[in-house]
Amino acid sequence: MKLLVLDGNSIVNRAFYGVKLLSTKDGTYTNAVHGFFRMFKKLLDEAQPDATAIAFDLPAPTFRHKRFEGYKGKRKGMPEELAQQMPIIKELLTDMGYQIVSCEGWEADDILGTLAAACEKAGNSCMIATGDRDSLQLVSDSTTVRLASTKFGQPQVTLYDVAKIQEEYGVEPRQLIDIKAIQGDTSDNIPGVAGIGQKGAAELIQKFGTLKAVYDNIEDSSIKAGMKKKLEEGKESAFLSYELGEIRKDAPVETDIQVYQKSETNHAKIYAALAKLELFKLIEEWNIETNQTTLQESGGDSVATSDSITVQILADGSAVLARCADEGKAVFYTQYDKSGKIEKMIFAIEKEFFEFAPSESFLRAFFTSSIPKYTSDVKLLHKAALKMGINGVKKIALDTTLASYLINPSSGKYEIPRLAAEYQVSMGGQEDEGMQSAVALPEICNRLEAEIKENAQEKLLQEIEIPLALVLAKMEIVGFYVDKQGIAEYGQTLQVQIEDLQTNIIREAGMDFNINSPKQLGEILFSEDKLALPHGKKTKTGWSTNAEVLEEIRGLHPIVDYVLEYRTLSKLKSTYCDGLTKLIDEDGRIHSSFNQTETRTGRISSTEPNLQNIPVRTAVGRELRKFFAAEHGILADADYSQIELRVLAHVADDAQMQEDFREERDIHTATAGRVFGLPQELVTSEMRSKAKAVNFGIVYGIGAFSLSKDIHVSVAEAGAYIKEYLKNYSGVDNYMKAVVEEAKEKGYVETLFGRRRYLPEIKSSNFNMRSFGERVARNMPIQGAAADIIKIAMIRVSERIEKENLQARLILQVHDELIVECSEDEKESVKKILEEEMEKAANLAVPLKVEANFGETWYDAKA
Template sequence: MKLLVLDGNSILNRAFYGIKLLSTKSGEFTNGIYGFLTMLKKLLEETEPEGVAAAFDMRAPTFRHKQYAGYKANRKGMPEELAQQLPVLQQLLRDLGCHVVTCEGWEADDILGTLSAACEKEGHQCLIATGDRDSLQLVSGSTSVRLATTKFGQPQVTLYDEGKIMEEYGVTPRQMIDLKAIQGDASDCIPGVAGIGPKGAGELIQKYGSIQYLYDHLEELDIKPAMRKKLEASRDNAFLSYDLGTIRRDAPIDTTLAHYQKGAGDPQKAAAAMVKLELFSLLEKFGLDGIPAPQQEAEKAAGEALPVNRLPDGAAMLPRLEDEGAAYFLCQWDKEGALLEMDFCHKGELWAVQPDEAFLRAFFQNGRIGKFTHDVKPLHRLALQLQTQIENVRMDTALAGYLLNPSASGYDVPRLCAEYRVVLPELEEEALCCAAGMPGLCQSLSKAIDENGQRELLENIEIPLSFVLAQMEHIGFYVDRDSIEAYGREMERQVQELHDSIIEQVGYDFNINSPKQLGEALFEKLGLPHGKKTKTGWSTNVDVLNDLRWQAPVVEEILRYRTVSKLKSTYCDGLLKVIGPDGRIHSSFNQTETRTGRISSTEPNLQNIPVRTPIGRELRKFFAAEKGVLVDADYSQIELRVLAHVANDSAMQEDFREGRDIHTATAARVFGMPPELVTGEMRSRAKAVNFGIVYGIGAFSLSKDIGVSRKEAEDYINEYLRGFAGVDAYMKRVAEEAREQGYVETMFGRRRYLPELKSSNFNMRAFGERVARNMPIQGAAADIIKIAMIRVSKRLMQEGLQARMILQVHDELIVECPESEQEQVKKLLREEMEQAVNLAVPLVAEACAGKTWYDAKG
């Protein structure tokens, strides 16, 4: 028999601290469970054991605590976020067919030792999995240890056998106890021999074999007097440490190995628990389907009975769909984005259609057929390529899933079906399985959307926006390839000049891009002030270099070298790679990426073109109108206007209604003086406070931003909140409501769940409170720009203009149009953006035009 024995607490702790804090939207923490089960699955696949036992500590003191009062005395209590996961994990392990073993008064290590001894006695294999090296003493010809760690959220396993221990430590497994007896173990408060560390302990045991031999012959051995003195002074501690560090192999547990055979468990209970914990990726890994047993039995038969029909074109499908008035379907795409197949679930049957252009046009344009699908944006792009549009999109399950749980790791159909308990039939083709689940999934999501009050958000904002984004992707943004190439060559020249200058000032050649080598050059060769040295060397991040820029001219050049190098590689080289055959860059816009509802841009990220430095702004000169001009419109201080509205702050609303400069008006209130006496520095600090309040900034961060003491920054914030009492009341109210509800939402019903508010960790709770205060503002601003995009796109088409929107960057919209339409488009943009919603203060949009993006920004 091959028995896998898990050190439960050790692996759970490693998983908990090795993976960022994860939780369900209801606030149940899951990162420890997720990491443990991921590690378990990896171990099961690698070792294929017949039996599995997971050993856990109990809260009661063990015989070691009774033997030595200081044993593990420095251990803090288990954080609540981890403690609540422990019983859930133990039950999950039982439901997965594993055996959970505990023994009052004994440690999990002793359970490992006892089971490994039983395996050795009966000639079986014992595979120990642990996150601690203590178990290495148990390694033998029949027992191996797999040291489990979590790196970047992924499980890592290192196998230790007798050879590996000798190679790494130069001792036998049993001599690992002697090593610990001398060097001690600070994490367990095992004292060891004072003044002798791992290196000294290793040399002694390699040479003399054991502490017993060492102390029996202490006076006659060839040991330096100082070391002999240390050993003699800690004799009692050494033998105490040996006893404490020895894993016992006689714990009073069941040692009948046949009882640890991996059983069937209760797959349905395990699946239900994983669904509740939103661990959908683990459902697939463990071969579970996540459907409750009664529902599964009832629905599975129907699912298996679904016949599959294959059609070479869609001609026969269209009348069926029109008769039903609804189409539940999924699309299959190849790697290049070409449509391969459309899979429909229609009246209890599956239809796999090879769509031709005639069917696609007819299907897209048929407004009598409601379209229920998943991720409709690529289909909108296809329709645009066919010079048509999709009518009557009723449901996009990806967008609905995102609105219901914006913090989820993904929104694919199998995951959503698991989350909303929708059965998928057993079919060989996954795409057909998913298509079969679409009617049930749409129904479940629709019900949840209504329960959350998010119907208008889905149908009037997100679904219409998917067409607008597809249109922007389809059109793309024209760029001047020749100018980018020339700029790239200039950047390369600057990079080389900066490189040569830096090397000359330091005095020797080194890799400037290597933080380790750069740290050695700055802090060891040049002797500049530095922070604490880590295993990887001195820190040379941007904050460190900014603090040093006045210490030596070379630091300024290093900062510029980094900036220019990044611009060259990321933007000049990067943009050239993604220019399409039409001379335009077709970025992808994602609706389901951010937790606040903002749209993100990838491949490339055009929203991240640098604008804060002159050298970065130059890049905007290469984005141009192919024919005509670009009209660029952006909102003026939209987040502060949203804040004035949601906080119902009379002072801030008055400032905006009167058309005052909000930052000057804020400075006047904070500093208690007439607006005409506000200096530029005062306005700048008031601006930092204004935007800092929106983003939940604290006194410490504000002090760094505006270069004042923390006390001064705190005074600024307090004066601000006294001047804007409505904002102060809002900040307190929204945080309290978030704690009660577990989420915050925008004025349009967009939600963000905040399990962080339940954390026992102060920093985590503080983060949750900051998000609670700023998400309704940032999220509403994102919703408003989306509404504006939909209105602008519709009106451009309604008025028969050639102009088309090509880019959105946060609060900015860019439209490409013929010069003859320039003034009309500027007026249209201002009107539609300013009338997108009715707030208690006016929305203001400003529009400029130019041949390039740089010119159009004004």
């Protein structure tokens, strides 16, 4: 038989430190749970054991502590974030049917050793899984060690057998104790022999075989005088270290392998626990089944359950429309084909479910009805309506996708099955996924509606997110016209420049090489026998050649500038020229997808392609905007002026900053004047630039070190700028402190409009994680409010364009910028609408400023 024995504490620690800090929205940490069970699953899949034991340390002192008071004395206590996850892990293991083994006075390592020895004696094989190399001494013909680690959040396992240890260490597994006795172990505070490291210890044991043999042959001429002196002075410490480092094999634990065979899994309990922890991926990976009522066929078109739920397959939905009207609401789930056409709808009315393929006449009647509608992903529903010539779906009462996003913006997934797991709602047990979602939908709607109300987010949902879904649906359908031929020709121009740069780079390098290979480029730039430019530390994969590294050595050699430009142009051509050309539809327009539920701050994101990421910082990147044009007429581009700083002035109630904005001063010049103690007319462009960096940096919680790098001054000088800034803008200073304290108290921050972001990191014992939480606490209410304001503006602009019967269409939003396509004769009307509706989107203590510009292309309108 095969026994798998886990060193529980070791693997939990590897998981905790190897996976970024994760938590539920209520602040329960989950990264160790997530990492441990992913590792455990990998080990089970690879080892396929007949029995499994998980050994955990107990907090009581062991015989080693009694033998040596300083044993493990330098170890820090377990972080609170990890401590609160340990009982969760143990309870889940027990519910899964696995045996946990602990023994007071003994370490988990000794349990591993005892079980390994028992397996060997009984003719069984033992597979030890641990994150510590201490257990490598246990490797034998019957025992292997799987060394577990986590890399980039993914579980990694390295198998050690006798041959692997001989190859890596040059000794037998048992001799690793002797090496450790001489070299010591700083992590366990095992002293060893002072002054002798791993290399020296290994050479001694390779020659003499054991610690005892080393001292028996202390006069051997191969032991140099210095080494001999250290050994003699450290003899007592060496033998003590051997005693401490040797894993015992006689711990008083059950050694019958049969005892460790897995018992029955409590699926319902595990499902509930993992769902509460929001670890839905683990539910899927471990194939944890839900404890839900299974629908049983009862003949005909109707299927009944023990809960008296019935499912009826209908030829059309005429009867359903009347029933929904009588109920005063419609709760329904919709399935679409790949083109976005509605294939099937399932309506839930009390405990009856009606499934049918809707006719166009039904959809027209339903979409335009005033019946309150409860469903998911209304943007898709709006698009279906718009393609039928209907101006969106009327009376959306609740969208589960948008509501769950507002409740938990960090989740990232808001599908019905995921929500059913989170809220422990039955999905009926039917095989059809659509029917499962429909069964769960009514209760999910009830839960979400109650939680939205509890969070006072009804207005945010009903007046911003739900109306915005229709605006985004229209933008996706309209798309953005692109000059396909022009962008292709621009790509060819870039290719010529790229080839010229390749020639220059090869010439400067003095040899041909793969410019796209960081390893080869690093050798050319930094090797002593090549260009020998200044460099950072070399890793296993070679020197780093990322943009930050190359920027630091720009100007030291022509090849660096060539490489930077080569990378810029190559990315422009491949990502934008080649990539965008493939995405231009038959109508000559790019139809990007706009996502409402991707960012934690509330900002809209754009994919396939990401039109919000068209380069603007370089002249060559801005050229791309010349190929985004008005198909007929012109483009209007309206941009908020410093919206985040204006929001900051409002929420911080900073009198000085508010005065600057009300008086329409240049905020960066005004800031520079105060920070540098000069009249504004004496502020130089360089001073203004530094003040601008401070202004925007403050919004993002920038520190002196980061600011010093941004504006190229010393850390002390940057710190002085920040100190002087906060002295002049005391309201901002007070806000920065108050919002962090509020986040610590509530566990979240929110915008002026009630959008929340939960911040478990802010209570972390880890300084870097806590600092991250504090930065987000300062920034999110600002950035999130700016996102809310632009959303309100989009809704109002779109509605007013329609109200005034204009042909103009809102086609793109990029952060604080809106783009409208219109005819030349609508220019003034569109300008008025954009400026008025954007400026009136929020009532702040300072005015919102917007300026609309026009041009035939995006480049012209933005210039």
